[in-house]
Amino acid sequence: MLVICLLLPASSLRAQLTNPLIPIPVEMVTGKGAFPISRETAIAADAALHGEAALLREQLTAVTGYPLPLVSARNTGKAIRMQLNTSNEAALGKEGYRLNITPAGVIIRANTPAGIFYGVQSLLQLLPPAIEKRQLMQQALTLPAVSVTDYPRFGWRGLMLDDSRHFFSKSFVKKYIDQMAKYKFNVFHWHLTDDPGWRLAIQKYPQLTEIGAWRVPRTGRWGTYSGPVPGERATDGGFYSAEDIREVVQYAAARHVTIVPEIDVPGHSGALIAAFPEVSCKHEHHPTYPGSSEGPGDNVLCAGEEKSFVLLDSILGEVASLFPGTYLHIGGDEVDKSFWKQCPKCQRRMKQEGLKDEHELQSYFIKRVSRIVERYGKKLIGWDEILEGGLAPGAAVMSWRGPEGGIAAGKAGHAVVMTPLQFCYLDYLQTDWHIEQIGGNHLTLTDTYRFEPVPEEVDPAYILGGQGNLWTEFIASPGRAEYMTWPRAFALAEVLWSPKKERVLPDFLSRVEKHFVRLSDAGVNYAPAIYDPQVRTEKNATGAVNLVLFTEAPDLELYYTFEGVRPDRYALKYTGTPVAIPAGASDVKVVTYRNGKQMGRVLSINIKELH
Ligand SMILES: [Zn+2]
Incomplete structure (x- = not known):
């Protein structure tokens, strides 16, 4: 840390230390004076920016106590102005913005509403942290004069929430997305299905949630619980209705966050199989996995059984209609192929299709799912195991077991999202195990900040971006989910948005400490592990x-x-x-x-x- 300080020219360090923003912008120049926000200040915006203007107005009204008038962009009074460029400014791309604050007024310019939204987030970070309380403030609000030019390094800046190991309420999911958006994340990867819970109502198959969303209640350390006893009622869990999903999708869209839903198949399908044992190789009836020590049992869809694909077709059709984003995540990770090895139907399929081993059977399975996904107008993305045995062209890969999967996928011409566990697994401990006493691997804020999403071996054009993954075996409450996310998500936000050369660890840490106050004021938990x-x-x-x-x-x-x-x-x-x-x-x-x-x-x- 000290070494980095000494290597930097003093002037550049000083300049950066005055910048309070996370992620640090491409360029920020400090001006003279400030713009006071008063009853006379309007928010001036075109009709196309009504959503962005309304969100800013709502936030400012909560702290000023008076509603700032929304006026047309043509109005010439004192205002915070939002303007879409009439001709595209190439440097700003789809999400960049220019924010100019002078004593005379504020202007945010961008090519798109998303860019305007990010300009607003930077503007809000220039106001005191107490605005995050959303309560009336005695202090008058002033914006320091600055000129910011900013645009992201990557188009995929994600966080993933595992909603299967533990179920989180709709209101928490919205709060999580809101918090992400403040730090310019734009993808919420929603891990909706896994062995311990199926969280999404599917109209055609109500059994999926009637059975798969509920497990027997257990408390303690995940993976050590006792299994269900015969006749025990499954009362722990929950799921989202189609109406809930539409509400969350809309909420996220207003904040320029795209939701990527994940239906994890053919492995990690224990909750689906609890509802439909006939699509597993063993056809065993077992209840939804509660995190017990004996493991989830046969949790792999049978690749030789046609009904597996019939079921998935209907499920993915409904999922595609609920989520407007481009990508549909189909999991594909950690398939226990021993079930396929022993299954006559799977073995028959391999013979018929001329597949030489179970890796090729996995490839066959994923390619069929990929055709389903494409038929519903979506692109397929999956964990890096989907590369094994060959991958359908056009599919994207999420590299989690390290960068290797991403490197192989990029070299083969697939789009890649980098989420290597060494940098991106937010369930890993942030501090010494002796302090937390739960969990295993270790990933400090500093480790996360050292994440470089583009491996040297790969053409950067194939790297869409990266994301942090919050697996929730050991995360049973919303407060804990926030604690494990922040501040490491600050590091990821900066890695994924800011130019690499602007990333300086001591400067980042000083900004993190300031943003702790913002988190506290927003009622968001965080880990104080850096102390x-x-x-x-x-x-x-x-x-x-x-x-x-x-x-x-x-x-x-x-x-x-x-x-x-x-x-x-x-x-x-x-x-x-x-x-x-x-x-x-x-x-x-x-x-x-x-x-x-x-x-x-x-x-x-x-x-x-x-x-
Ligand atoms: Zn089978």
């Missing part, structure tokens, strides 16, 4: 193990104890020199402070784990 103490070991010249203490956020004091007591700012202070572990110490406990205030949580590690 948590971290520890690593190093051996000194004599081979003894020393402890190095550090944090992600700068300017924190670290205090530690070896005698088992909870540390505070009167404990031993870490000076930057690695600390020798005293003989007889049983554990080390570390805490962080800034200006006399505790900032991070207490890290406590048994010394035995550090040798």
Whole structure:
């Protein structure tokens, strides 16, 4: 971190530190003075921008207490103006904007309503964080004079929510989308089906939600629960009606967020098979998987059974009609091919079609689904396993097991969305396991910020963008879903929107701290992991193990104890020199402070784990 600071010319660092925006814009020049928002300020916009103007008006009215008049773009009074370019400005593309604030007025210009919307989001981030409370503010609002030119690096800037492992209410999903849009994300990937729950009502097959949306209630750690007992009622779960979906789609569209629905097949289909056992290879009746230790059982659709495709045709037809976006995600990941190996129907299909192994059977399955998807006017996207055995032309790949799938897909001429788990899995721990005590892998904010979506081996033209994936095995509540999303989604927002050369970690971290206030004021939970103490070991010249203490956020004091007591700012202070572990110490406990205030949580590690 320090090294990066030193390498930068001081002037450029200073200039950036004054920029409060996340994601950082392509260019922002600070002007003189400010534009005061008052009762005389109007919002002037063409009819085509009515939605964008209304959202801004609603937000400002909540904090000023007076409604700003909406007037026509021709009105010449003091105003926040929104103007669509009459001739396309190529540099701005489909989502870019120019925001000009002077004491005389505010103008947002763009080629499209989406660009105007993003200009508005930047404008709102120039106002005090307290506007996020949406309550009357005593303080008058002023916008600092700036000139911003901005456009995204990628067209696919996504977050995925796994709604199957745990069900989230419609109002939470809307809040999640609203929060995404403030940071210029434009794709909400909705993982609607999996073994533990089918969340979308399908008119033709009500059993899918009557059975598949509900499982027996269990609490504790996912994957360790007991299975259903015979006769036990499945009361835990929920689903969205077609009406709910239309409402969420419309809500997202108003915020320029496209929803990509995922129907995960042929694996991860346990909830579908709970409703229709006849489309599995084993035809076993089993209830919807509740996260028990014995696993989901036969959760793979039979590729030799015609009814699998008949069912999927109707399901995908309804899904296509509910979601107006281009892409339909069909999963395709982690198919347990042992079921196909032992299934006479699957084996017969392989013989008939001349398929040499189960990978080619998977390819056969995905190609058939891809034809269905295309018939409904959509493009298919799936997890990187869909490449195995060959992929239909025109299908897009979401690379999750690392960048390799994306590289292979890009080289084969497929469009790619990069979501490698090393950078993009938001269910991974943000801080030391000893603090969270749940979950496994580790992915700090800094790790996420280092994500580079374009691998060197691939023509960048094939990389649509990237996204963060929030799997919810260990996320049972809305508050926890937000906690795991933020602030790492700040890092992804910036990776996916901002020019690579504008990404500077210390500057980003300083902006993240300011945006924590905005999250708090918006009532959005976040992880304070950047303030948590971290520890690593190093051996000194004599081979003894020393402890190095550090944090992600700068300017924190670290205090530690070896005698088992909870540390505070009167404990031993870490000076930057690695600390020798005293003989007889049983554990080390570390805490962080800034200006006399505790900032991070207490890290406590048994010394035995550090040798
Ligand atoms: Zn089969």
